[in-house]
Each structure stands twice: as C-alpha cells, then as structure tokens.
Amino acid sequence: MEGGAILEGLARRDPAALARAISLVENRREGFEQVLARALVPRAAGATAGRRTGLTGPPGAGKSTLTERLIRHYRAHGESVGVIAVDPTSAFTGGALLGDRIRMESSEVDSGVFIRSMATRGSHGGLAVTTEEVAQLLEAFGFAQVLIETVGVGQTELDIAGAADTTVVVLVPESGDAIQTLKAGVMEIADIYVLNKSDRPGADKLRHEIEIMVSMRRGSRAGAWEPPVIKTVATTGEGIGELTGALEGHRAYLETSGMLVARRKRRVEALTRAVLTRALERWVWEAARADEIIAERLDDVLEGRQSPYELAQAVIEQVKSGALE
Numbered sequence: 001m002e003g004g005a006i007l008e009g010l011a012r013r014d015p016a017a018l019a020r021a022i023s024l025v026e027n028r029r030e031g032f033e034q035v036l037a038r039a040l041v042p043r044a045a046g047a048t049a050g051r052r053t054g055l056t057g058p059p060g061a062g063k064s065t066l067t068e069r070l071i072r073h074y075r076a077h078g079e080s081v082g083v084i085a086v087d088p089t090s091a092f093t094g095g096a097l098l099g100d101r102i103r104m105e106s107s108e109v110d111s112g113v114f115i116r117s118m119a120t121r122g123s124h125g126g127l128a129v130t131t132e133e134v135a136q137l138l139e140a141f142g143f144a145q146v147l148i149e150t151v152g153v154g155q156t157e158l159d160i161a162g163a164a165d166t167t168v169v170v171l172v173p174e175s176g177d178a179i180q181t182l183k184a185g186v187m188e189i190a191d192i193y194v195l196n197k198s199d200r201p202g203a204d205k206l207r208h209e210i211e212i213m214v215s216m217r218r219g220s221r222a223g224a225w226e227p228p229v230i231k232t233v234a235t236t237g238e239g240i241g242e243l244t245g246a247l248e249g250h251r252a253y254l255e256t257s258g259m260l261v262a263r264r265k266r267r268v269e270a271l272t273r274a275v276l277t278r279a280l281e282r283w284v285w286e287a288a289r290a291d292e293i294i295a296e297r298l299d300d301v302l303e304g305r306q307s308p309y310e311l312a313q314a315v316i317e318q319v320k321s322g323a324l325e
Contacts (some may be wrong), residue, residue, distance in 0.1 A: 002020075002024070002029075002031070003024070003031045003034060003035045003038075005017075006020050006021045006024065006035055006039075007035065007038055007039060009021075010039050010140075010141065013141065013142065015111070015114055018114065018137065018138075018141050019116070021035060021039065021137055022116055022134050022137060025130050025133050025134060025137065026118060026130050026134065028130075033275070036133060036136075036137070039137065039140055040136055040137070040140050050138070050139035050143060050144060050145070050146055051144065051145050051146065051165060051166075051247075051251060052135060052139075052146045052147075052148065052163070052164045052165045052166070053070070053145070053146070053147050053148070053164055053165065053166050053167075053168060053247060054147075054148045054149075054150065054160040054161070054163060054164030054166070054167045054168065055067055055147065055148070055149045055150065055168045055170055056149075056150040056160045056167065056168070056169055056170070056189075057169050057170035057171055057175075057194075058171070058172075058175060060172065061170040061171055061172050061175070061196055061197075062170065062172065062196040062197055062234045062235075063149050063150075063170050064085070064149060065196075065234040065235060066170060066194065066196060066232065066234040066243075067083060067085070067147055067149050068234075069234050069237055069240045070145075070147060070240070070243075070244070071083065071113055071147070072237075073240055073241075073244050074144070074145045074244075075110060075112055075113065079112075079144040079145050080112040080113070080142065080143045080144050080145070081112065081113050081114075081143060081144070081145045081146075081147060082113075082114045082115075082116075082138035082139075082141070082143035082145070082146045082147070083113070083114065083115040083116065083146075083147045083148075083149065084116055084118055084131060084134055084135060084138070084146070084147070084148045084149070085115065085116070085117045085118070085149045086117075086118050086131060086148070086149065086150050087117050087118070114138065114141075114143065116134065118130070118131065118134065131148065131163060132163055132267065132270075132271050132274075133271070135148065135163065136271075148160065148163060148164055160189065161189035162266065162267060162270060163267070165251070165254060165260060165263060165264075166191045166192065166247055166250045166251065166254075167189050167190055167191050167192075168190070168191070168192045168193075168194055168243075168247075169187065169189070169190035169192070169193050169194070170194045170196050171193065171194070171195055171196070171206065171210075172195070172196055172197045172200070173195070173197065173198065173200045173201060173202035173203045173205075173206050174200070174202070175206065187213070188217070190227050191225065191227055191250050192227055192228055192230065192243070192246050192247065192250060193210050193214075193227055193228070193229040193230065194229075194230050194231075194232055194239075194243060195207050195210070195229060195230065195231045195232070196232050196233070196234050197233060197234075198231035198232060198233055198238075198239070199233050199238075203231060207229050207231060210229045211229055214226060214227050214229070223257075225250065225253050228246050228249075230242050230243050230246055283319075284315070284319055288315070288318055288319045289318065290315045290318075290319075293311075293314060293315050293318055294311060294315065297311050297314065298311075
C-alpha cells in the first residue's frame with residue numbers, strides 16, 4: 001500500500017512523495033527495492049541529463065555555505081536542485097547529527113530545491129550507505145543539478161569520487177599544514193579545488209602549493225584534465241561564478257573525452273554489485289539459517305573445540321548445500 005502511494009506521488013512530482021521514498025530507501029523498509037526499480041526504470045531516459053557534483057573536504061571548510069551559494073546560482077539560471085547533505089550519525093537515534101539543511105534554510109522555501117540530510121550510519125567513506133540510490137531518485141524526479149555534500153572526515157571521504165560526476169575538494173588557508181597528510185587521500189580525488197575563506201592570510205601560499213602538487217601529479221599525461229584551484233569567499237559569493245564556470249568546463253571535458261559515460265557505467269556496476277551483496281547477505285542470514293547455526297555451535301567455539309573460521313565455513317557449507325537442493 002505504501003509503495004503504491006509513493007509511486008503515484010512520484011508520478012505527480014509530489015515532493016512529499018519523494019521525501020517518503022527516500023525514507024523508505026534510507027531505512028530499508030520492506031519493499032524499498034521494488035519501489036526503487038519501478039520509480040527509476042521508467043524515468044531513466046529523463047534522468048541522464050542530471051549533473052552530480054560532490055563537495056568534500058575537512059570540517060569547517062564552509063562546504064554548506066558553498067553549497068547554498070551553488071543552489072542560488074543554479075536557481076537564478078532556472079535549474080532545479082536536489083541536495084544530499086551527509087552528516088555524522090547520532091549514537092542515540094541513528095539519524096543525521098548536524099542537519100546541514102539548517103544552514104541552507106533560505107533555499108528550502110523554494111519549490112525548485114529539495115534538501116535531504118542523511119546519516120552515514122556506519123559507512124566509512126563519508127557517504128551514507130544508500131546515498132547512490134537516493135541520488136538516483138533525485139535524478140529520476142527531474143532535478144537538473146544534484147549536489148552531494150559529505151561529512152568532512154578527511155581521507156575517508158574517497159567514496160565521493162565514485163558517486164559524483166565532478167568532485168570538488170574544499171579547503172581553507174589553515175589547511176596548509178595538513179596538505180602533506182591529505183595528499184595521499186582526499187587531495188587526489190579532486191577534479192576542482194576550492195580554496196574557501198580565501199580572504200584570510202595564507203590563501204595565496206596554499207594556492208601555490210596546491211598548484212605545484214597538481215602539476216607534479218599530472219606529469220606528462222597529455223590531454224588530461226588539470227584541476228583548477230579557485231579562491232572563494234562563500235559568505236559573500238566571491239568566486240562562485242568562477243567555480244560554476246569550472247564545473248561547466250569539467251562537464252564538457254567529461255563529455256568530449258568519453259569519461260562521463262565511463263564514470264556512470266562504473267557507478268551503475270558498483271551499485272549493482274552492492275545490491276547483489278545486500279541480497280546475498282540477507283539470504284545467508286535468513287534463508288540459510290546462519291543465526292541458528294551460529295547459536296547452536298557457539299559453545300564449541302567458546303570452549304575451544306572449534307574456531308570461528310571453522311564455524312563460518314560451516315555456515316558457508318550450509319549455504320552451498322541449500323543452493324544445490
């Protein structure tokens with residue numbers, strides 16, 4: 001009943017139905033995969049025009065303010081915007097802890113903007129487990145721009161590179177001392193660097209350091225995209241025009257080089273594998289009676305008659321025998 005009502009609402013482009021669909025997916029309530037399948041497939045052709053931008057970087061870099069400025073820019077140009085703001089998980093409720101939508105409140109009264117805060121729920125890549133599925137829902141709903149703002153936990157933010165068409169790494173002048181440690185992780189995934197709060201001392205020095213790093217990393221790769229380093233002051237809007245120009249430039253590069261199709265193909269493959277893994281895990285624990293087998297033999301492990309590895313292998317053998325019946 002719930003799934004049918006949601007699908008009807010999505011067909012009417014009802015934002016309330018979209019919010020319910022996201023809750024269904026995020027909480028993995030019964031039937032959510034069927035709702036996703038029926039919601040996405042008929043709209044696949046219309047969803048291909050959506051553009052995904054990921055914004056990541058250390059906490060305090062001003063990602064939420066920058067995101068709001070991008071929303072304003074795109075809305076001024078008549079483009080609808082869907083935002084996924086991935087926050088840390090509350091240890092008490094399991095929900096999003098910070099609620100970035102509070103900082104984007106001025107944009108939320110706009111019917112052409114949809115903002116959703118999501119919790120990481122134990123994901124170690126800076127993204128919620130279901131972020132990809134929610135991004136697909138936003139695209140299927142018809143949003144021209146999908147912005148994904150991540151949690152801001154340093155080198156664990158690497159998942160964003162797989163979820164977005166263009167990855168923006170946001171830094172501040174104070175990030176200079178951390179460049180060496182960031183270099184091996186989050187610094188390497190950037191398609192565009194943004195040096196926010198660039199009215200502070202040290203901005204030019206950090207920009208120079210990043211440009212040297214980019215040049216060394218690019219080496220002799222002819223025709224490769226060279227990530228620009230853009231100075232912004234998100235609180236005033238300074239540099240936003242240059243940033244959106246760089247986003248357009250990277251989009252054009254992806255299209256002409258064929259990398260846009262390649263990136264999206266990898267994304268679809270990764271999602272398919274994740275869905276398959278999720279289904280197999282559910283089958284092992286439910287259909288193959290894994291919980292029962294473990295409970296029956298746990299004393300053997302505790303008393304040293306069997307190792308956890310042997311117990312796990314017993315579960316696998318039960319799965320194999322069940323699959324062959």
